Amino acid sequence: MKNDLLKIGDQELGSRLFLGTGKFSSTAAMIEAVKASGTELVTVALRRFNRAQAEDDLYGPLSELKTVRLMPNTSGAMNAKEAIRAALLGRELSKSPFVKLEIHPNPHHLLPDPIETYEAAIELVKQDFLVLPYIPADPVLAKRLEDIGCAAVMPLGAAIGTGKGLATAEMIKIIVRDADIPVVVDAGLRAPSEAAAALEMGCSAVLVNSAIAAAEQPAAMGAAFKAGVEAGRAAYLAGLMPTSETAVASSPLTSFLSGSD
Amino acid sequence: MRLTVNGETHIHEGNGSVDALLDELGANKAHTALMVNGDVVPSGKWAETQLKENDSVEMLVFVGGG
Amino acid sequence: MKTLPDWLNPEPWLNREFTAADVQRAIYADAPNEKTLAALLSPTAGEFLELMAQRAQSITRRHFGRTISLYTPLYLSNFCNGGCRYCGLAADRRAQRTALSQEQLRHEMDAIQKMHFEELILLTGERVPEADVPYLCDCVAVAAEYIANVTIEVFPMAEAEYRQLADAGCTGVTIYQETYDPVVYEQMHRWGAKRDYLGRIDAPDRALRGGLRTAGIGALLGLADPRFDILCLYRHAKHLLKTYWQAGVSISFPRIRPQLGGFQPEHPVDERMLAQIIFALRICLPEVPLVLSTREPQRVRDGLAGVGISKMSVASKTTVGGYSTDSEESTEQFEISDDRDIPTFCAMLRAKGLEPVFKNWDSAYRGAAHYEKA
Helix, strand or coil, X not given: CCCCCEEECCEEECCCEEEECCCCCCHHHHHHHHHHHCCXXXXXXXXXXXXXXXXCCCHHHHHCCCCCEEEEECECECCHHHHHHHHHHHHHHHCCCEEEECXXXXXXXXXXXXXXXHHHHHHHHHCCCEXXXXXXXXXXXXXXXXXXXXCCEEEECCCCCCCCCCCCHHHHHHHHHHCCCCEEEECCCCCHHHHHHHHHCCCCEEEECHHHHCCCCHHHHHHHHHHHHHHHXXXXXXXXXXXXXXXXCCCCCCCCCCCCC | CEEEECCEEEECXXXXXXXXXXXXXXXXXXXXXXXXXXXXXXXXXXXXXXXXXXXXXXXXXXXXXX | CCCCCHHHCXXXXXXXXXXXXXXXXXXXXXXXXXXXXXXXXXXXXXXXXXHHHHHHHHHHHHHHCCEEEEEEEEECECCCCCCECCCCCCCCCCCCCCECCHHHHHHHHHXXXXXXXXXXXXXXXXXXXXXXXXXXXXXXXXXXXXXCEEEEECCCCCHHHHHHHHHHCEEEEECCCECCCHHHHHHHECCCHHHCHHHHHCHXXXXXXXXXCEEEEXXXXXXXXXXXXXXXXXXXXXXXXXXXXXXXXXXXXXECCCCCCCCCCCCCXXXXXXXXXXXXHHHHCCCCCEEECCCCCHHHHHHHECCCECEEECCCCCCECCCCCCCCCCCCCCCCCCCCCHHHHHHHHHHCCCEEECCCHHHHHCCCHHHHCC
């Protein structure tokens, strides 16, 4: 939508769907999905260069997509110090101001460490990054990170790869209500309907990876998520009708009011 | 000189600059980020940064990630 | 001439027309906003008070349970050099003026403590030599020895002064903008420091930055168009809630009642409008305590307790002191309409299925100065 750009810090994005580039069967498949999704922001991770392994070169094809910006993530970092180093490397390579700050010390559930994330965020904000921290859906943590200057917050919908959708919906609603920065739901989304639901509840964007990479037809799924995000955003702007609540009244509550004072 | 590169021992046979090391290893310089002894070295400084015996070098590239 | 700050401006909702369908939608809104509030304040919504009341009661129960917090005001001093047109204690009005000495304050606190109050508002008029910040700090420190939550409702001050009060043991501030309409504000405040319209709007910000934990705000209903003032008040509350997210914000509803020979409000707010305002704010700010004082008659207080209203004063005095048996005579700031004593009032609450609550339990762990005494 023309007049509905997403502002993160001083950057503007025309799509409210961010894509993760992991777990695809090949770089070519990933590029097709990125194009079909209409995304303007994708995450990438940093790993050691290994000349012995024929690694698909990701950076080359991605940098050819002129409307797509890179957001290096810090995954692999186990603590703030490592995450800061990863962020600096990511910026050095991509020249992008965005960083997805993610620190998950447990390799099984991959849930984010709020304390290391907070400490890393303080330093990265000082170093002029647009910090998008990946966090548990904790409204207090979200405000703390907003206070120290993060450009957005990324509460998880459910643990990475679980596809359990918006398990944290009620917390996300509170975060959205109280935030003055964009709220981007990240992790756990499985279907375009869930992405739509996130936008309907007032989130500014969603980040999707596994749901698209692991779909039968990733490019088609990317297009489906694009439609879902656009529908959700349009519905939010159009003003959803309220869920019904039947008021059960025994006796009238306003009979105490006289006609005039 | 003897270096540790990405966690493994490597004997460097160039002039000892970071630039030379990357050439030796066949890295795509535009797609590689570098740390020496834990500090990020910007690409603009690669030609002038001299490595020393037993330095630890990390070379990183972007891969897919969420 | 001061103008309304942009961030408070209630346009475009102020004079919109709302249909019955708009109002119904607003009453059940999942994520209420300004438009919801404007619909609920509209003349159309005036036909839906019963439905609004049902929803307000339901929301109040969810967030406050079936309890009413009780507090009491204590006037420390009624000296005032201000010129508020609507106040019987303005500098040019004849009144018996006095201020409590520290000894008198202790007598008052003895009496208040016996009444089991744990939350107190200390009041003064405008800043005068007899009742300036050092005096307030002394009074706060004394009061904090007796009860847990000591708050102030006095003149706006600098952030550093609020910090002194916080260090003395003060936990909160109440300050009413009176009206957000800058034209009416100027007319009402004839001289003195209170003419600083913008400084007053920012006072709760300074207080919360200065270390106070709660801010109570409100508009004096009747001075200007109540729909305008309540829409601005909502924006003011939302700003404070978002910016000082660790602080508590509450809203009160002081209402000018036209009195013979007294100040005649331009926009008198009748009971139905008062009720509509309270129901609308309860629906739009589900978690914010809404406060009703003894300025309102018994019938109105009884009707609104638990139906939007979650906090009330009881057995109040608006003369200086007034609780101990040896209080000096002085002029009261406003006439009290509900003068029921605590047992009678609490019996009314219980008959309505509401539990009166005096104590705010989280104060027990605060590092207030008086807890650190050996």
